[in-house]
Amino acid sequence: MTTRKHKMRESEVSRNTEKTPPRISVVGTGYLGATHAAAMAEMGFEVIGVDSDPAKVAALSIGDVPFFEPGLPELLRKHVASGRLRFTTDLADATALSDVHFICVGTPQQRGSNAANTSYVEAATLDVARNLTHDGLIVGKSTVPVGTGARLRDLIRDHVPEGVRAEVVWNPEFLREGKAVADTLAPDRIVIGGTTKLSEAILREVYALPIAAGAPVIVCDLPTAELVKVSANAFLATKISFINAIAEVCVAAGADVSVLADALGHDSRIGRQFLNAGLGFGGGCLPKDIRALMHRATELGAFSAASLMQQVDEINMSQRQRVVDLAIEACGGSVLNKRIGILGAAFKPDTDDVRDSPALNVAAALHLRGAQSIVFDPEANDTARRSFPTLSYADSVTDAVTGADVILVLTEWPEFVNADAAELAELSNRAIVIDARNCLNTSAWTAAGWDVRALGRSSRAVSTDVYERESLLSVA
Numbered sequence: 001m002t003t004r005k006h007k008m009r010e011s012e013v014s015r016n017t018e019k020t021p022p023r024i025s026v027v028g029t030g031y032l033g034a035t036h037a038a039a040m041a042e043m044g045f046e047v048i049g050v051d052s053d054p055a056k057v058a059a060l061s062i063g064d065v066p067f068f069e070p071g072l073p074e075l076l077r078k079h080v081a082s083g084r085l086r087f088t089t090d091l092a093d094a095t096a097l098s099d100v101h102f103i104c105v106g107t108p109q110q111r112g113s114n115a116a117n118t119s120y121v122e123a124a125t126l127d128v129a130r131n132l133t134h135d136g137l138i139v140g141k142s143t144v145p146v147g148t149g150a151r152l153r154d155l156i157r158d159h160v161p162e163g164v165r166a167e168v169v170w171n172p173e174f175l176r177e178g179k180a181v182a183d184t185l186a187p188d189r190i191v192i193g194g195t196t197k198l199s200e201a202i203l204r205e206v207y208a209l210p211i212a213a214g215a216p217v218i219v220c221d222l223p224t225a226e227l228v229k230v231s232a233n234a235f236l237a238t239k240i241s242f243i244n245a246i247a248e249v250c251v252a253a254g255a256d257v258s259v260l261a262d263a264l265g266h267d268s269r270i271g272r273q274f275l276n277a278g279l280g281f282g283g284g285c286l287p288k289d290i291r292a293l294m295h296r297a298t299e300l301g302a303f304s305a306a307s308l309m310q311q312v313d314e315i316n317m318s319q320r321q322r323v324v325d326l327a328i329e330a331c332g333g334s335v336l337n338k339r340i341g342i343l344g345a346a347f348k349p350d351t352d353d354v355r356d357s358p359a360l361n362v363a364a365a366l367h368l369r370g371a372q373s374i375v376f377d378p379e380a381n382d383t384a385r386r387s388f389p390t391l392s393y394a395d396s397v398t399d400a401v402t403g404a405d406v407i408l409v410l411t412e413w414p415e416f417v418n419a420d421a422a423e424l425a426e427l428s429n430r431a432i433v434i435d436a437r438n439c440l441n442t443s444a445w446t447a448a449g450w451d452v453r454a455l456g457r458s459s460r461a462v463s464t465d466v467y468e469r470e471s472l473l474s475v476a
């Protein structure tokens with residue numbers, strides 16, 4: 001492209017943006033895409049969400065969100081009704097009607113490898129590029145191995161129609177499931193990588209509201225933007241595995257990892273978040289992202305990062321085995337024919353997502369050892385049943401606990417944390433609870449007759465409840 005041609009095109013597009021706000025397409029309408037599409041509509045743009053799954057498009061078109069995400073159904077319905085948000089399976093149509101194209105498709109772990117499967121991102125980007133009818137800004141939001149953006153630029157080069165200019169940039173998304181709407185409407189930072197002056201200006205226009213509200217903007221090159229996201233997740237995973245490794249020392253030394261985490265958290269350089277010891281991390285992001293980093297770092301010859309991630313993964317996975325071992329111990333050496341009440345199936349509260357859920361993993365492992373695992377989750381029973389149809393599912397906490405030889409709290413839903421310990425003790429066969437998320441008020445449960453066994457806290461430490469811990473800390 002000549003400088004003159006480039007300038008001409010820049011002025012063409014910028015004249016357009018002065019007149020009308022950019023129209024937006026969002027390719028892929030899972031957790032990320034559906035939330036992003038609704039949030040863009042809330043920020044005042046005309047948005048078309050595209051998905052190859054007609055059932056998903058049909059549901060979203062009438063304001064139904066096919067997964068549990070607090071606040072999203074309301075936002076989606078608001079903007080389907082306002083006419084600012086619509087959904088289609090027709091990517092060509094959506095592309096022709098839009099100026100900025102967000103790529104929000106998944107990058108799951110490849111079968112038989114730690115690497116991320118980028119084929120959906122490649123296909124979506126190529127599809128958009130081929131169907132451009134006017135200049136388009138293709139914005140990758142999916143989490144990808146570093147180097148993907150550059151590869152996509154090469155990939156589309158010969159497929160963009162004559163007379164049309166396409167740019168590929170990266171703008172990673174940091175949303176958490178369960179808090180996706182708030183995280184998207186008010187991001188704690190906006191990272192844009194590989195932009196020209198023009199595409200940076202367009203993205204600043206797209207994010208004008210959060211920027212005005214104070215969200216910092218980091219403008220960087222393409223590989224840095226890709227790596228920011230991967231490193232953020234790698235750091236969070238490392239923090240969790242760190243505290244779980246320290247929890248092992250706590251148990252061996254008779255210390256209490258929860259008090260220790262509170263004390264560490266007061267150091268502003270460390271912070272208290274992501275220091276909850278327990279069953280460890282799962283979900284659709286952290287596990288596959290650290291494995292993808294392991295794979296990519298090895299490809300790049302960055303072996304320290306690869307071996308650090310390997311260790312983080314190993315510590316995390318061993319937490320699941322620890323809980324299985326605690327359950328076996330609680331049942332006197334074997335779980336065969338024991339009834340085990342499993343509280344929690346989702347990988348964390350406020351979601352029905354069971355992808356790589358530590359809770360379901362433990363439930364299934366106990367089932368394989370001959371236990372009757374009775375699972376209850378306030379939102380994830382259906383998704384769990386689809387993944388593990390051979391497990392039994394209860395309709396309530398009381399159903400799961402009734403007649404149980406041991407109960408396991410594997411996801412820290414408020415419903416479990418606030419349950420009536422005395423009532424549940426009456427219903428259980430043997431009042432033994434394994435608090436795998438260190439979320440129960442152990443004094444209250446102990447007073448109600450429960451034998452409370454927690455992950456990462458010696459039995460002496462478990463007898464000190466959260467309130468006593470808080471007062472100990474404040475005295476100190």
Ligand code: UDX
Pocket residue numbers: 173174175176177178233236240273274275276277278279280281282283284285286347348
């Ligand atoms: C994560 C990142 O937080 C988000 O920024 C990114 O965009 C996607 O991946 P998410 O997968 O929704 O988000 O879950 P997150 O809240 O990070 O929790 C991940 C896992 O870590 C959960 O299984 C949770 O139970 C576990 N966890 C979290 C702990 O075991 N201990 C903690 O202290 C915190």
